[in-house]
Amino acid sequence: MTKTRWAWTEIDLGAIAHNVAVLSALTPADTDFMAVVKADGYGHGAVQVSKAALDAGATHLGVATVDEGVRLREAGILAPIHLLSEPPSSTVGLVLLHRLVPALCTLEFAETLHRQALLRETVAPFHLKVDTGMHRTGIRAEDAASFSAGLKRFSAIKLAGTFTHFANADVPNDWDTERQLARFAQVLEEMRTEGVDPGMVHAANSPATMLWPESHFDMVRCGLALYGLHPAPETRTKVDLRPAMAVKARAGLVKRVPLGGGVSYGLTWRAASPTDVATLPLGYADGVHRVLSNSMEVLVGGRRAKQVGRVCMDQLMVELPRGVTAARGDEFVIVGRQGSDCVTLDEVAERAGTIAHEAACSFGMRLPRVYV
Ligand SMILES: *Cc1c(COP(=O)(O)O)cnc(C)c1O
Numbered sequence: 001m002t003k004t005r006w007a008w009t010e011i012d013l014g015a016i017a018h019n020v021a022v023l024s025a026l027t028p029a030d031t032d033f034m035a036v037v038k039a040d041g042y043g044h045g046a047v048q049v050s051k052a053a054l055d056a057g058a059t060h061l062g063v064a065t066v067d068e069g070v071r072l073r074e075a076g077i078l079a080p081i082h083l084l085s086e087p088p089s090s091t092v093g094l095v096l097l098h099r100l101v102p103a104l105c106t107l108e109f110a111e112t113l114h115r116q117a118l119l120r121e122t123v124a125p126f127h128l129k130v131d132t133g134m135h136r137t138g139i140r141a142e143d144a145a146s147f148s149a150g151l152k153r154f155s156a157i158k159l160a161g162t163f164t165h166f167a168n169a170d171v172p173n174d175w176d177t178e179r180q181l182a183r184f185a186q187v188l189e190e191m192r193t194e195g196v197d198p199g200m201v202h203a204a205n206s207p208a209t210m211l212w213p214e215s216h217f218d219m220v221r222c223g224l225a226l227y228g229l230h231p232a233p234e235t236r237t238k239v240d241l242r243p244a245m246a247v248k249a250r251a252g253l254v255k256r257v258p259l260g261g262g263v264s265y266g267l268t269w270r271a272a273s274p275t276d277v278a279t280l281p282l283g284y285a286d287g288v289h290r291v292l293s294n295s296m297e298v299l300v301g302g303r304r305a306k307q308v309g310r311v312c313m314d315q316l317m318v319e320l321p322r323g324v325t326a327a328r329g330d331e332f333v334i335v336g337r338q339g340s341d342c343v344t345l346d347e348v349a350e351r352a353g354t355i356a357h358e359a360a361c362s363f364g365m366r367l368p369r370v371y372v
Contacts, residue, residue, distance in 0.1 A: 002368040006250035006329075007282035009367045010336070011044050015228050015242035017056035022239050023209055023225055024057055027216045033057060034202070036223030037072070038064035038084065042357060043287075043364020044227055044244055047075040048371055053226065054079050062221055066091040069100040082127065084221075085137040092116045096124060101160065103129040105139040107147075114154035127161035127200070132183040133176060134167040141183045145190035152196070161200035161218075162188065169208035169215070170232040177208070181215060207231040210238050229345060229356040245345060246336025247287075247363050250329050251278040254320070263317050264309025269294055276320040278305075280332055283314045287362030288334065289352040296351050300324055300332045302339025335363070 002008045024033050035053035037046040050061050050072055060080045063069045069081045083102045087095065089112040095102050096116060104110055104126040117124040128148055131138030139147050148159060164184045168174045184203060191198050201217040206225035208215040211234060228243035230236050257263060257271040271277075278300070284290045293310040301324040308319045320326055331338075335345050349359040 002370060005281065005368055006252060007280065007286060007367055008248055008370050009043070009363055010246040010248060010370050010372050011048065012242070012244045012246075012372050013048060013052040014372075015244040016044075016049055016052040016226060018242050019222075019226050019228050019244070020053050020056035020058050022241065023206075023220070023222050026209060026213070026239065027220055031216050032059040032200070032202075032219035034060040034062045034082065034219055034221040035226055036062040036084070036205075036221050038062065038068060038223070039361045040068075040364050042223060042227050043360040043362065045364070045369050045371070046072060047077070048369075049226070049244075050075075050077055050079070060219065062223075063100075066094050066098075066100065070094060070098050073098040073100075085129065089113075096120055096122065102126050103137070103163070104157075105129045105131075105137060107150075110151055110154055110157060114156045117156035122156065124157045125160035126157055127163055127202075128159055128198070130162060130164045130184065130187050132164045132180040132187070134165055134180070136165070138164065141187050144187045145194045145196065148191055148196045148198075149194040159196065159199055161202065162191065162198035163202045163221075166203065166205060166208050166212075166215070169205060169212055170235075172211050172232070172234050177212060177215075181212070205231075207235060210235040224357055227360060229360070243336075243345060245360055245363065247282075247334040247367065248336065249280040249282050249332050249334060251318075251326055251332060252281045252315075253279045253328055254326055254330075255279075262309070264293075264312060264315075266310055268310055269308040276325070277308065278318045278320060278326055278330075278332065280316050280318060280334075281314065282334070282367065283312045283316055285313045286366050287359065287364070288316055289354070289359075289362065292348070292352050296348065297343065298332050298334050299336075299338035299341055299343060300326050300330065302341060304341060304343075305332075 035058040041049035129138040130144045202219040204215040204220040206222045209220040228241040262270045296307045297304045345356045349356045
């Protein structure tokens, strides 16, 4: 529990360490492990997750934005920090100051990085990001070799790695992933033919780490699985991951709603008989998506209880199941285990029409965290 709120997430750093260990065990011993901690560690707290992951054997950290990288440096983290996509050129000063390793895929960024590194009399490492079929960021595969060869004229930047990202690695034996892998292999070959050393080669996200061993190369980049979440049903049988996040709250009030009494905005739920309803002090601003209104379950007294009425910004209400009594201050579980039952993040995500990645990020936005 936290001092200031009766709603919080519990983050199990032992689970993070366990997940690093079981994921690393899938790769050859000399394969590096990048803990992807963007979006504040998928809502788990980037600094604490980074430290736990590095202690457990992770070698690199991956973030999405320069601000995220700077925060890790300010927390005293010395490990290599990679920007997973190319940042705006206006950030190059910060990138160099904090020794972030940027992804690079445009000439404009290369020129800026080179000029500013030259001024500082340093050589800035970068990783070339190659688009092998997702059509998101990265240099087009067919242009990668000539582009990287052309970068040799910039003496103050150094190609330290080459990477790509999969669109569909959560689908076993997917043909598009095969194609991305083949294109990536071709890019690496073309680069070497042009006399360019691709440096550290990496491609695998969580699903590829578990389902596509041929994509491991020099390093794997795990986000979702690091937090104990499965990207696909097929990965459940491959790795014993431990979920790191639980979401809990204490009832602020429990009150009897009379027959026909409505609950919350719009009175979308009415009591069919006198019913005890608990008010929990968390809402959609804490990651309980409003679309879950009247269609989610939480745990109380080791039993499942229905959420009733619209989810508000800061509150939600729960109908106490018959036979369960609860009072102000009693603990409810929104995500996690209580007694013999468990509500998974996947269950909440599915009911909300989204994926566990988004559900975790959402719970990370405002709820205070307790590390266990
Ligand atoms: C977010 C991200 C990852 C991690 O993906 P997961 O599926 O969560 O493991 C890896 N690589 C890149 C480039 C990413 O943007």
